[in-house]
Amino acid sequence: MTPEQPPILAIESSCDDTAAAVWAGGRLASSVVASQRVHEGWGGVVPELASRAHQRLIVPTVKTALEEAGVPLAEVGAIAVTYGPGLAGSLLVGLSTAKGLALGLGIPLIGVNHLEGHVYSVFVDEPHPAFPFLCLTVSGGHTLLTLVREGFVHEELGRTRDDAAGEAFDKVARLLGLGYPGGPHIDRLAASGDATQFALPSPRITNHKSRSVADFSFSGLKTAVRYTVADAPEAAGMAPDAWLEANRADVAAAFQHAASEALVGALSDAVRQTGVQDVAIVGGVSANSGLRAAAQEASGAEGWTLHMPAMRFSVDNAAMIAVTAAFKWAAGETDDLSLGAEPSLKL
Incomplete structure (x- = not known):
């Protein structure tokens, strides 16, 4: 993980929060989370409602993260995305979006284990x-x-x-x-x-x-x-x-x-x-x-x-996915477009 890395756009959609973040210049440039209030009346997350909400929210969430970071999409060097564990439908929305961006821009795709993202959330801020x-x-x-x-x-x-x-x-x-x-x-x-x-x-x-x-x-x-x-x-x-x-x-x-x-x-x-x-x-x-x-x-x-981690990086967020991807990219770890959702993935 080095400040010389091109910007990384990260997407997190493993459960009921639609999140995007940009890691640029060795630091977090933006982190946006769109929470889904539709589940409150059910006493828990309803998977089908979650995936539908992700479909509505993911494009505007990504756009907002890029705008807040001041990074044009054309300058993004890699796309990071959570591929598991999580809800199958929710993961597929994030994966489909990430693959489409990586393919369209001709840049690397970096899959991140959601649990590893939590582990590496302590590297978003100093000290770590x-x-x-x-x-x-x-x-x-x-x-x-x-x-x-x-x-x-x-x-x-x-x-x-x-x-x-x-x-x-x-x-x-x-x-x-x-x-x-x-x-x-x-x-x-x-x-x-x-x-x-x-x-x-x-x-x-x-x-x-x-x-x-x-x-x-x-x-x-x-x-x-x-x-x-x-x-x-x-x-x-x-x-x-x-x-x-x-x-x-x-x-x-x-x-x-x-x-x-x-x-x-x-x-x-x-x-x-x-x-x-x-x-x-x-x-x-x-x-x-x-x-x-x-x-x-x-x-x-x-x-x-x-x-x-700070409170906002303790809950599900894309900043932790971005910093984990920065470590992986620095180590030469990327994925191809065959990367699939793994709902029951373990650390």
Whole structure:
């Protein structure tokens, strides 16, 4: 990755955000995200609605990114695009657009793994980690702890066995009668709650049969919240709605605390096991204030260096795709037009 690279236009459409960004002169020149509000009434992303929205939004989003960067399309040197994991229809919209641009301009196409994009989101801004570094990826679809080496080599140290952290936040928010997406709602509510009022199990599972630092099971934590909300009102002699209104913030705080402590505890153990002192937390859940506070406290107490992308680069965006593509292009990695969507791709 060098400042001498021609501009890279990046496209991200793996789920329900249509995004485009331009990387030029060794820095981020623009980043545009068009969010889809059509899913809010459904309590989750509807794949068919997402792909239709991408079709409407992708051309104006790309045009806006180029205009904000001050880069004419004719000056773009490569097109980067997410090819997986994600929703099949959504990925195909981005891939089709990227391939058409690359073919029409006669320039390289660079496919980017969405999860690698999150990992490399810590390189959008300074300061950034040195290789190797530990990376905890926490999002709506993924919870993964890896040791990241140069050359896009990732050693898995742990992952969720069922629900991803972000998925658990959404499901718990639904149990508490909150809106979608659940993470921001729980984060705001937990700020006024007392996490000690309810004892919830840790989602962390120590795997004694493998080299994993730890695996996670967020479905168990979610189920514990469900039983608490279902059983506690009767024990307290209260109507369910009245009990939930009185205790909603405390339940949210207890859930957020249990999730954050398990994730940060795994990071601390990974630092001790590997000796690697640079640590990154990326993905949409990295925007959670409880997780950020727990990680900052642990890094200060234990002496490791914490890197987290700015809030706008924690959620899905094309800036992370652009910077990852810059690394790949510098290493001579490009793709041809046979690049296909891989909805279930893993890191």
